[in-house]
Amino acid sequence: MIAQTPTSAPSARRATPVLSDETLIRQIAAGNKLAMRALFARHQIKVYRFALRIVRDTGLAEDAVSETFIDAWQHADRFEGRSSVSTWLLGIARHKALTAAQRRPTESLDCEGAQNAVDTTQDPEAALGHRDTGTVIRRCLQALSPEHAEIIDLVYYQEKSIKEIVDILGIPDNTVKTRMFYARKRLAALVAAEGIDRAAA
Numbered sequence: 001m002i003a004q005t006p007t008s009a010p011s012a013r014r015a016t017p018v019l020s021d022e023t024l025i026r027q028i029a030a031g032n033k034l035a036m037r038a039l040f041a042r043h044q045i046k047v048y049r050f051a052l053r054i055v056r057d058t059g060l061a062e063d064a065v066s067e068t069f070i071d072a073w074q075h076a077d078r079f080e081g082r083s084s085v086s087t088w089l090l091g092i093a094r095h096k097a098l099t100a101a102q103r104r105p106t107e108s109l110d111c112e113g114a115q116n117a118v119d120t121t122q123d124p125e126a127a128l129g130h131r132d133t134g135t136v137i138r139r140c141l142q143a144l145s146p147e148h149a150e151i152i153d154l155v156y157y158q159e160k161s162i163k164e165i166v167d168i169l170g171i172p173d174n175t176v177k178t179r180m181f182y183a184r185k186r187l188a189a190l191v192a193a194e195g196i197d198r199a200a201a
Helices: 021-029 033-055 058-078 085-103 111-116 124-128 133-143 146-157 162-169 173-193
Strands: none
Touching (some): 021 058, 021 085, 033 146, 058 085, 133 146, 133 173, 146 173, 162 173
């Protein structure tokens, strides 16, 4: 039997180098649509989740995402690099989401929020179905005020620093820290009310 020598797989499978966000922005500023698609694919989920925390409506969140990336396409040449691209995008998304929330009729019912509301009348068997920690925490996040929900999202889901949060929200760092303190406190109380150990959350 003739021994087979390994083929030079690394060269055959050489992946296309991953471009940085900053490189993509420069290409977008030059009108590169493929770069725009790459940026959208990389950030759309986080931008959507962040917008959803603010508007609490899937349709409005989707609109905010679309408007955010349209803005990024149109104004990429204005990106100065003083913050990361993701921070810049979240700042745009927050503005779009808040604008969308103001346009929403006050009498409209937030379907997702209603579905995730805590039902104190549900029977024990149904309650057991909601013991999954992740599900409970998501429901508790829905119960937070928009201000507290967005700051929890920025810290834990977007992994932003205090400085980046200051840039996104446009508030002093002490206000960020104070808001974060009360958001954590409120979330801990909601999670505890659901019967989940705080350490597990």
